[in-house]
Amino acid sequence: MIRLVKKKIKFIILLTQFCIINADAINNTELALHHFMQGEFLMNQGNYALAILEFQDAIELDPNASTIHVSIADGYRRLGKGKRAEDHLQIALDLEPEEKEAREMLGQLYLTQKKYKDAQNIYKELNRSFPENLDYIYTLADLARIQKDWDIAIDYYIQGYEVNPMAINGLEQALQIALTTSNFILAEDVCDLLLIDDSENIDLLETMRDLTLFNGDYKKSLKIVTKIEKVKGADSNLLIQKSALYEELDQLDLALEVIYSALEQDSQNVDILHRLVTLLMEQEMNQEAILYNQKIIDYHPDDPRGFINNAVMAMSGKKPEEAIQALMPHSDKFSQDFTVQYLLGTAFYQIKDYVNSKTHLSQALNIYPQSRNTKHNLALIYDSTGEWVESDRLYVDLIATDTTDAQAYNNYAYSLVEREKDIEFALELAQNAIRLEPKSAAYLDTIGWIYFKMNNYDEALRYIRESLNIDSGNATIQGHLDQIIKVRSEINLQNIHQVEKQD
Numbered sequence: 001m002i003r004l005v006k007k008k009i010k011f012i013i014l015l016t017q018f019c020i021i022n023a024d025a026i027n028n029t030e031l032a033l034h035h036f037m038q039g040e041f042l043m044n045q046g047n048y049a050l051a052i053l054e055f056q057d058a059i060e061l062d063p064n065a066s067t068i069h070v071s072i073a074d075g076y077r078r079l080g081k082g083k084r085a086e087d088h089l090q091i092a093l094d095l096e097p098e099e100k101e102a103r104e105m106l107g108q109l110y111l112t113q114k115k116y117k118d119a120q121n122i123y124k125e126l127n128r129s130f131p132e133n134l135d136y137i138y139t140l141a142d143l144a145r146i147q148k149d150w151d152i153a154i155d156y157y158i159q160g161y162e163v164n165p166m167a168i169n170g171l172e173q174a175l176q177i178a179l180t181t182s183n184f185i186l187a188e189d190v191c192d193l194l195l196i197d198d199s200e201n202i203d204l205l206e207t208m209r210d211l212t213l214f215n216g217d218y219k220k221s222l223k224i225v226t227k228i229e230k231v232k233g234a235d236s237n238l239l240i241q242k243s244a245l246y247e248e249l250d251q252l253d254l255a256l257e258v259i260y261s262a263l264e265q266d267s268q269n270v271d272i273l274h275r276l277v278t279l280l281m282e283q284e285m286n287q288e289a290i291l292y293n294q295k296i297i298d299y300h301p302d303d304p305r306g307f308i309n310n311a312v313m314a315m316s317g318k319k320p321e322e323a324i325q326a327l328m329p330h331s332d333k334f335s336q337d338f339t340v341q342y343l344l345g346t347a348f349y350q351i352k353d354y355v356n357s358k359t360h361l362s363q364a365l366n367i368y369p370q371s372r373n374t375k376h377n378l379a380l381i382y383d384s385t386g387e388w389v390e391s392d393r394l395y396v397d398l399i400a401t402d403t404t405d406a407q408a409y410n411n412y413a414y415s416l417v418e419r420e421k422d423i424e425f426a427l428e429l430a431q432n433a434i435r436l437e438p439k440s441a442a443y444l445d446t447i448g449w450i451y452f453k454m455n456n457y458d459e460a461l462r463y464i465r466e467s468l469n470i471d472s473g474n475a476t477i478q479g480h481l482d483q484i485i486k487v488r489s490e491i492n493l494q495n496i497h498q499v500e501k502q503d
Contacts (some may be wrong), residue, residue, distance in 0.1 A: 032061035440469035
């Protein structure tokens with residue numbers, strides 16, 4: 001009813017303006033108003049076809065009244081005749097470019113027809129004319145989201161919030177989009193806005209903590225964790241997080257202070273103990289680390305971390321035998337723990353026990369098939385044992401899954417040249433390694449050695465010497481250089497003797 005009254009008033013104003021100019025048309029004006037009102041009545045009754053006929057009669061009497069064209073377009077729209085509705089809306093806009101209802105209806109029509117670009121243009125015009133209208137802003141946001149213009153959608157939701165700070169739903173939509181599309185920088189900005197309205201919302205605070213951690217803003221992460229602590233109270237997880245953040249900020253004394261404080265509250269908590277041991281190991285306070293690590297083993301014998309810590313300390317001290325002693329008695333119990341099996345495989349590899357190394361590294365790879373380090377180590381072992389079908393398979397897999405893996409290119413190339421197999425292919429692999437890491441002494445040595453095997457001694461010397469300049473103490477590279485110089489000298493001597501014989 002309100003809409004009908006508004007339309008009637010608007011139509012009367014238009015007709016009055018018309019009558020002032022055309023005094024003789026008063027009778028036509030009254031008749032046009034009659035048809036218009038009759039049409040609106042029929043529209044309200046749901047009789048759209050008859051309503052259109054009444055509107056058409058009104059148009060014949062006053063073809064320049066934009067309101068009539070909007071009403072007839074509404075009738076056609078309801079009858080599903082989109083093209084005719086669009087034609088009349090365009091006429092209405094030609095007659096009155098600022099006709100708000102015509103633009104709204106045209107925008108809705110385009111939305112129904114999934115003409116999203118056209119609808120977007122209409123709502124942009126409406127937004128420019130009425131920047132405070134939230135409906136237009138959110139419609140533009142929804143249109144951007146439909147077209148997967150995620151950043152634009154977020155911008156509109158933020159614009160809606162700026163227009164009306166009570167419009168929190170739009171910000172929540174923006175946050176969800178930013179998280180879903182992994183735009184974590186923008187997600188953090190949106191989360192900041194949401195926290196202005198609800199500063200103690202735990203879900204928001206925890207989301208912000210995760211975002212700042214991912215974005216590497218550890219100072220802000222620490223502030224957020226402290227805020228969470230004030231809202232919900234301190235617990236072991238929060239204290240562990242604070243300790244880790246202090247460590248990231250290179251405030252190691254505070255990192256230890258916080259974790260010791262957590263230990264006072266819960267002296268047998270395995271996560272707190274493990275965090276403390278890790279900190280002590282990183283600061284090379286091994287005696288204290290061993291003391292607290294024994295508590296992990298005593299209190300939590302079914303947790304592999306205590307045994308892993310002992311192995312890590314042994315490996316860092318270049319004592320692979322001790323790492324094996326720490327882990328081997330518990331290997332069966334932790335047969336499905338990747339770290340246990342990987343460390344055992346690596347320790348056995350370091351003492352050249354390739355049989356046990358293959359067993360444990362293969363088990364580690366079964367547990368975590370994506371581990372590239374495990375594949376690299378296994379490939380080296382297969383090279384050492386002459387199982388080249390297996391090593392080649394791993395190198396091909398490493399390169400196929402990451403074309404920037406310079407180590408895979410280099411190791412595969414070196415394996416081939418040592419076997420004196422596919423030298424041309426080995427050169428191509430080595431060139432890829434050098435392209436990715438041109439200052440690697442090992443990779444320069446490999447390509448130099450390949451050129452040596454191809455009897456290209458000048459190139460071989462150039463690369464080997466460059467390699468030795470980078471790593472002057474490497475005995476293998478020095479050995480390669482000596483051999484190349486020796487062979488080239490022998491060839492030069494042979495050439496001299498041949499020339500002398502000919503003379």
